Amino acid sequence: MSRATGSRASADRLARLLNLVPYLLARPGIEIAEAAGDLGVTERQLREDLELLWVCGLPGYGPGDLIDMAFDGDRVTITYDAGIDRPLRLTQDEALALVVALRLLAETPGVDNRDAVEGALAKIEDAAGDLAGAPVAVRLPGDGDRVQRLRAAVQSGRALRITYYTAARDETTERTVDPLRVLMVGGRAYLEAWCRRAEGMRMFRADRIDECLELDEPAAVPPHVRPQDVSAGVFRPAPDLPLITLRVGRGARWITEYYPCEQVRPDGDQWLVSLRVTDLAWARRLVLGLGPGVTVVSPPELAEEVRAQAALALDAYSRPGAAAAAAPAAGQ
Template structure:
């Protein structure tokens, strides 16, 4: 996850901890970790940060006041941060569509909870329920909302959808026909997980790259029984993809704000003979072709070091490109 998105997620989680413990004063850190899907140590680290946060002024009376240990958390003064963050209309709409797709799923554990949550969302959203999303949105947001409305109708009616999709991994645009199975959001973007008969597998589509979507009369089969989904790895790629190792110039580490990568700690930085500082980094190889194009475009600030087959492929692509100039000169 890019560092900017990770910081936003951490801030959101921390702001939700205070109202959580105020509402559940008897909960331990271990129980909170279970509810938030985190490790107890992460909850304690968040509480330690909150203990030093507060209103402008930086005086003791302006800071959050709490007593916390692994067995007990007491919030004495939340400095006004005592309400959980609310869902945006788009987030609520995506959640409602997901719940509605689960309501009639055979064999669902605790189906009553799903139905109850969906009913509460319908009541809160009011008129939004008809179109699922705010119809007064403009530009790209209106386009995305329209796309999701068609996807929602396809999930309700068990139909397939057809659309044009631009894939960033292959840099191509093609017509796709799929059976939508799930809608989810991550790092501020909304995605549709769907079964595609042409490849006999599930595929993930980013909503803002979908154009001209239509609801077809073909019966949909989203193959829900074979769908595996994890909030920690929604693209099911981290556990399946080989890791790419590369070096980034220290001044280029801002790239980590825009793409998923892990950066080494300062102690592992490398200084070359020219005095340039390089930061070891890695990321999953989701798409070989895309990463080759990306690494060549960043060749002035990036060096791929492994795996060997990828280094060879990049060098081969560079050599072929440079050779084209010789052919033209001849």
Template sequence: MIETAPDRLTRMLAMVAYLRDNPAVPVAEVAEHFAITEDQVIADVNTLWVSGTPGYMHGDLIDFAGDDLDHGVLTLLDSREMDRPLRLSPGEAVALLVALQSLQGAALAPEDSALVEETIAVLRTAAGEAAQAADAVELVDRRREVDDRAARIREGLLAGRRLHLRYVSASDQTTERDVDPLQLLTDGERWFLVGWCHRAEGVRHFRVDRILEVQVLDAAADAHPDVRLTGRTEPDTARAEQVRLELASRARWFAEQLPDAHITELDDGWLELTVGVVDLAWLHNIVLALGPDVRAVEPASIAARLSATAQSALDAYAALERH
């Protein structure tokens, strides 16, 4: 499995703190401590060696003792304060306070609720006058709306009746559709409706917080004995249409966000991403947004549809320019 960029960044920052507290450590010992190979330790050090603070001249970069490294030992000479605790700006402190205060109304376990309250108290003290700005932010609780929709979905499930949804998809398209409800699931943070969508003629997963309206219809929901319910809150993308993309390395952030995606490093630094796609409209939006960071799409039928969508967009822009 390819290591994600956030995981590597976290390890490298931890390595700086570790080397500050443990001078002249053999590379093998560092590799054992972080459960990585010695080659990966050297790769991390080489990346840190060209990292630092704005200016990025020689005196602005993290520095190691080169002679020690030649003998298989790591000695940190200058951390550029990367080993110091983070100091929040007033704006960052307010944003964090607002986020924590929004958690207070959530259904947290007692120990989690106590931790949130303690963190808020500490942060308010550290933020000083800036904490007053957080008190001026009005938090709108959308959980009640979500709970109401979940209750109507549950009503349809128990009564065996079809639902009518007005829904905003991940591709930011608003549609109306009739759905036979099959399951109502939660991952602990969000509710999901699994249902047979008559518009798509297949099973779809709907995030309840993206449902704008839900109506319980008089029509009875059809039985779908062939549908295999997995209990997962996300679509089974392994059973969806498999699409292969070639992405530039700077689009790695996108690839790492996809569940069940398979990422392969290509020899020229690009990435090969294979992912199951349920909603082709979502794929169209993503590929158009990534633009030159996508150089190949397979199968050819999907590539042709993407090309036609892109050409339609270009034609629309050209028509605007003529007018």
């Protein structure tokens, strides 16, 4: 099973789950095979969706709040829908939260279907009445002085000298860049610029730019450069990047919807997941952060690095003073 992007897979599954409850409510006792055919998914995927629905419902999430269903062999019936069949009625706080979110979305650069956003905002504001006029300041996430300076540099056409932290390599470098644009992707602000050090276009996360100095010289973006298509996310797996394969349990399977994966296939009650990474140091930190629910299948050098780092961490618990020595190594 291939995943084009984690965000697209999550959106597709959410849409499927929202459609699944009213579909089953209208067809009590339907066979799972028939439902899977109607919905265009495999029986395995439908069963996994039903397992997820079982823990969805109204806030509070007590036994009387969750969606419930009954199975009779290969047939399924929704026995409690947690109110999903009732028309939505917003409280004042909920309406205000939606107004603020839609105003924020309307201010986000690069948003498609802005007319639809403004139309929805107008309807919610009309329904909210006087509450919609409450004095609420709407600002983009991370839209502080740093982002304002980046936008000013783009508008003025000046080059920038930045101090940038690269999380994948855990290093801080100084670069001179020629800004092209500032954009929002996944709730984060990025500077897209020509990096003179790398001699290529790069996406710099605004919150990782520690210092930013506007230079007197004009930006000199090469004429052949075009803005990157970020509809599928900022990270673009390339064939020359390291390929890692992990065996993941149910608790860590979320990585298949968060990161672009080349392959995800069942392996008993676990899954074998293959994905490209920027480098093995980043992959090592990812695996260590996921804990015992993940095993490195390949490459062998990654498995050895994880094993060595885990042994160092365990040793820190057994010897007084070792924790201080292990801490810097864990962050490398």
